[in-house]
Amino acid sequence: MIPALILVVDDEPAMRRVLEIGLRRLGHTVRLACNGQEALNLLAEDAFDLVLTDLRMPVLDGLGLLKAMADRGLQVPALVMTAQGSVDSAVEAMKLGAQDYLQRPVDMDVLELAVRRTLAGERLRADNRYLKEQVQPSTQDFVGHSPAMREVFEQIRQVGPTRASVFITGETGSGKEVAARAVHRASDRAERLCVAVNCAALPAEMIEAELFGHQKGAFTGAIKDRVGRFELADGGTLFLDEITEMPLALQPKLLRALQEGCIERLGSSQPVPVDVRIIAACNRDPREAVRQGLLREDLYYRLNVFHLRMPALRERREDILPLAQHLALRQHHQVVFAPEVQARLLAYDWPGNVRELDNVLQRALILAGPPRQGVVQVLPSHLPADLGGQLVAPPAAAPEVAAESWAGRDSLTLSDAVADLEASLIAEALRRSGDNKRRAAALLGISERALWYKLGRTRVAS
Numbered sequence: 001m002i003p004a005l006i007l008v009v010d011d012e013p014a015m016r017r018v019l020e021i022g023l024r025r026l027g028h029t030v031r032l033a034c035n036g037q038e039a040l041n042l043l044a045e046d047a048f049d050l051v052l053t054d055l056r057m058p059v060l061d062g063l064g065l066l067k068a069m070a071d072r073g074l075q076v077p078a079l080v081m082t083a084q085g086s087v088d089s090a091v092e093a094m095k096l097g098a099q100d101y102l103q104r105p106v107d108m109d110v111l112e113l114a115v116r117r118t119l120a121g122e123r124l125r126a127d128n129r130y131l132k133e134q135v136q137p138s139t140q141d142f143v144g145h146s147p148a149m150r151e152v153f154e155q156i157r158q159v160g161p162t163r164a165s166v167f168i169t170g171e172t173g174s175g176k177e178v179a180a181r182a183v184h185r186a187s188d189r190a191e192r193l194c195v196a197v198n199c200a201a202l203p204a205e206m207i208e209a210e211l212f213g214h215q216k217g218a219f220t221g222a223i224k225d226r227v228g229r230f231e232l233a234d235g236g237t238l239f240l241d242e243i244t245e246m247p248l249a250l251q252p253k254l255l256r257a258l259q260e261g262c263i264e265r266l267g268s269s270q271p272v273p274v275d276v277r278i279i280a281a282c283n284r285d286p287r288e289a290v291r292q293g294l295l296r297e298d299l300y301y302r303l304n305v306f307h308l309r310m311p312a313l314r315e316r317r318e319d320i321l322p323l324a325q326h327l328a329l330r331q332h333h334q335v336v337f338a339p340e341v342q343a344r345l346l347a348y349d350w351p352g353n354v355r356e357l358d359n360v361l362q363r364a365l366i367l368a369g370p371p372r373q374g375v376v377q378v379l380p381s382h383l384p385a386d387l388g389g390q391l392v393a394p395p396a397a398a399p400e401v402a403a404e405s406w407a408g409r410d411s412l413t414l415s416d417a418v419a420d421l422e423a424s425l426i427a428e429a430l431r432r433s434g435d436n437k438r439r440a441a442a443l444l445g446i447s448e449r450a451l452w453y454k455l456g457r458t459r460v461a462s
Contacts, residue, residue: 003027003273004049004119009039009065010081011057015104019052022108026115029270036060036068043074046270047215050118051078052111054104055089063089066096073216077118081106142178143326146316152179152308159306160186165258167303168281170310173355176281177241179310183279184237192236195229200242208250209266212257218267230263234274243280243303244289251296258302278303313350313357320345322428323354327361334371340380348387360384426454 006028010016013034020030031046033039037060039053051069055062062080069076080093080101093101099118102110142149159166160183168176177196184194202210209219213228229238240246246254257263258278262271280303282289289295313320321342328335337345350356364382426440433439441451 003029004115005029005031005046005270005272006050006052006115007031007033007039007042007048007076009033009036009051009053009057009062011035011054015054019106019111022111023052023115026112028115036062036065039065040068040072043069043076044216045268047213047265047268047272048076050115051076052081052115053078054081055093056083063093063096066093066098070097077121079114079118142175142182143323144316144319145322146311146318148311148316149319152310155306155308156182156186159183159308161188162306163277164305165277165303166279166306166308167286167300168279168308168310169286170281170283171312171351171353172283173353174310174312175354176283176310177239179308180237180239180241180279180281183308184239184277187237187277189236189277193233194237194239195233196239196241197229198241200245204247204250207246208253211250211254212263213265215265215267218265228263228265230257230274230276231272233276235276237277237279240278240280242282244282244284244286244294246295248294248296251299255296255299255302280304313353317346320350320357324357324361327358328365328376331362331365334375335365336375336377338377338379341378341383344380344383344387360387426451 006023008016008019008023008030009032010019011034016032016034020032023030031042031048033042035057036053039051040060042048043051051065053062053065060068066078066080069078078093078098080098081104082089082093082101083104099121100114102114142153144150144152156179166180166183168179170176180196181194184190197207197210199207209226209228211228211230213226213231257274261275262273264271286295286300286304290297290300313323321337324337324345325335345357352359360383363384364378365376367382368376368378370376429440430437437451438448441448446454
C-alpha cells in the first residue's frame, strides 16, 4: 500500500488515538481533528489523500463536513464511521460523496481493507483524469533493421528491466519519446503510467506546479488542488523531455526530489513520497549545456546513468522505406511507392527525421486520393517539390516493394503491385518470426491456414 496522508475526524479522543495508531502501523501519516470545522481548517492547509470521519460530532458533523468539502471543491475521498442502526445517515453521506461507511466500533482489518480499496480507486481515477487531459503524442512502434537501430533495441532490452535513470539524446523528431516509452514497457513498471513533461513547451513559471502539483490558493488561478506529474507517475516512469530547457532555478528542487524520493506540492509543507523512474531527453549535447550553464552538472550526472543515443534518419537510410510503409499502415493505408518515389525518399537527408517523414507521407496520401482495391499508389507528383537530392536506386530488396519487381517491365498493373506488396509483407513477417508460420500469421493478423494458402500462390521464399 502506498503511504498516504489521512485526516481522522472524531470527537472522542480515545477513538482518535486508536485510529491514529492503527493507520500509522499501516505506514500512513495521520492528522487529527475533533470536529468538522477543525477538519476544514486542516484541509485548507494540506493535500490529504483520505478523510476518515465520524458522522455525529458537535460544531459541524460528518454530513456537514462532506457538504462543505463539496461546496469548496475539495476532491478528497472520504470514509464515514457510523453507529449501528444509523444506516440511513451513512447512505446520505454516500450521496454527498463518501466512498464507503464503517460501523463503529471499527474493526482494524475492515478499516485496512476499506482504506486500501479507496486509495487504489482514487489512484485509478487520477490516472484516468491524466489520460483524458493529456494530449498523447505519436507512439508508433520502432521500425528498423539497420545496425544502428538494432543497437538501440538491444540497449533498451538491457536497461529496461533495471531501475537506472536513462538519458536519451538525438535530433528533433528522431524518436526520443518513442524510445522512452519502449524503456518503460520493458520494465516492471509497465502496468503503471509513463508520464511525459515537455520542459520546453511549458512557461517557466508553470513547470514547478506541473511537476510537483499545488494546493488550492497556492498562487493566483489555483482554484483547486492539483496533483503533479511526479505523483501521477508514482510507481511508474516520468519522462522529462528537453530537460536542458528547464529553468536553472528549478533544477535544485528536481535534484532533491530524485535524491530523497519525495516531493512537496506548491503551497504545502507536507512531504509526499514518490517512487518514480526518471528518463530525460534533449536534442543537444548535454555536456555542452552543462558548460553553457543551462544544466546543472550534479543533475546531469544524476540523470545520465545510462546514455541512449537515437540515430538520425539519414544515418539509417535502409530503414526509410520500411518506416514509410509502417507509417502508411498506421493510417490504414497499404501503399505502393513508385521507383522514383523510393529513390527520392532514400536520397533526402530528413533534417526533421521521422516526424518529417510522417508529415511528407500524410501529404502524399492526401494527394494520391482514395485507395483502389485497398491500395494507394504514391507517385513523384505527390511529394513536395523541395524533396530533392541526388537520386539513388532503390535497395535491392526493400521490404514493401522489392526493386526487382519493377525491373524489366514495360507496364505495371495495380494487381501486380498488390501482389508484390502482399509478398513483401509476408516475407517481412517470416523474417521477424524466424520463419515461424504461426507467429508470422499473428503478426499479419491472419490465420495460419490463410498464411499457408498465400505462401502457395506467392513468390515468397518460405
